[in-house]
Amino acid sequence: MAPPYRSMVTDSAPAPRHDGTVTAETVTPDGWQRDSGALVRRFEFVDFASAFAFMTVVAALAEELDHHPDWCNSYNVVTIELRSHDVGAITERDVRLAARINGLLGGVDAGLALDGLVEGDGMP
Structure with a gap:
């Protein structure tokens, strides 16, 4: 049985896949900021369980769209x-x-x- 992960080391790079054009006019969605070539948003929840529930739903959405985030979770905060x-x-x-x-x-x-999202969850 194959492991549920794969190594990040490969002999050849995957073929580029994107459907958008990078432009200065690209929209920045509400609550998100541009930082170091990425859209970034910090979410603060009332507890770890709420943060993890959010990550679980976002993971399913990322799979649906075949586009996966870089993210970090520290107790009740997801970036x-x-x-x-x-x-x-x-x-x-x-x-x-x-x-x-x-x-x-x-x-x-x-x-x-x-419901576990804390008001004013945006980045400082």
Whole structure:
């Protein structure tokens, strides 16, 4: 049985895959900031369980869109960075995923209201 992960070391790089054009006019979704070539947002929840529930839903969404975030979780805080690694910049795929993540906050996607989100969750 193969492990549920794969090594990041490969003999050849995967073919580039992106469907967006990198432009200075690319939209920045509400609550997100541009930092070091990525869309970044910090989410603060009331506890670890709420933060982990959010990450679980975002993981399913990322699989659906075949576009996966870089993220960090420390107890009740989740920080998400979105960039298209194949082009080393923000593309429409990142903007689309950020908008869908924003939709999760109001329970729009997956029928899930994330009541554990702390008000004023934006980055400082």
